[in-house]
Amino acid sequence: MDGMDGMDGTRAEDEILDVVDAHDRVVGRYPRGEVYDRGLRHRCVFVQARDAENRLFVHRRTATKLVFPSLHDMFVGGVVGAGESYDDAALREAEEELGVSGLPRPEYLFKFLYDDGAGRSWWSSVYRVRCELPVRPQAEEVAWHAFLPEEEVRRRLADWEWVPDGLAAYERLRAHRPAG
Template sequence: MSAADEIIDIVDAEDRVVRQATRGEAYAEGLRHRCAFVLVRDAEDRIFVHRRTATKAVFPSRHDMFVGGVVGAGESYDDAALREAEEELGVSGLPRPVRLFSFLYESGSEAVGQGWWSWVYEVRCVLPVSPQAEEIDWHAFLTEAELDRWLAESADGGGRRWTPDGVDAYARLKAARA
């Protein structure tokens, strides 16, 4: 089964399930769904940063500071966060990610429709990572200062292109910790 054929929950503006659809239908019709974002830190407190593969349906070839993805039909955000983190990092035995906050990501772009409800998590990974090649084509662990510098360079029109939902979630995380 391809990712486009996966069944996911479609939700309303209050994150209540209203029906199910395939991921492909949700993307094509711009249906609101659920996602889990996981900020991964290593033993030295550096943040896992990666570039998504060019084959990703949403935000291909963009950099991101979160791993994660779409929550499956009937799956909890917590279970999706752990599943997605282990899959994308290529590890098993991660501690359960810590739930931090939720928000409704709305881009206003027809490409992503009504957006998605997002729970943001954090987890420490002391295991050696072997990122999933189908999802990630480059990765590194950066200090928070390095990541902030990369984001500032991109905001000035140069540098890397980032996933807008990841940038939004990261800004909310930094504001919550300020």
């Protein structure tokens, strides 16, 4: 919910995040807005959602997102709150962004340090989940969405503008396991 009010009335910029070091150890806590402004390393989750036909959930982020507005993504997810586990954040973010409840707990796959070399760096924990429920993505998060076959996602890699951290996670995931 970048830039939007949270369910408890707090603004996303005010949400407290754990700041972590190069070994993913917590070294401080700051509001999200300050974490972003200062380029402090934090934690994020990436959840690849597939439907009953094994198609990937793909979406375009809204223009109001604080990070990577209006870009396409093949993951749902977001920041891990202060004191929150990666696993809990993965389930929370997947349910929020897909607009469902009762989703199975996402399966943890691997973790990597994303660093774009320009002050954006976060530990990225990658998950997958099967979503056989009808999705109702949050309008403030998702401008467009569809479940697409993997082959179509691969074809669109060159045509659409993708969030760079999601693209990095996708490439690592493809190397991590066979397609499908």
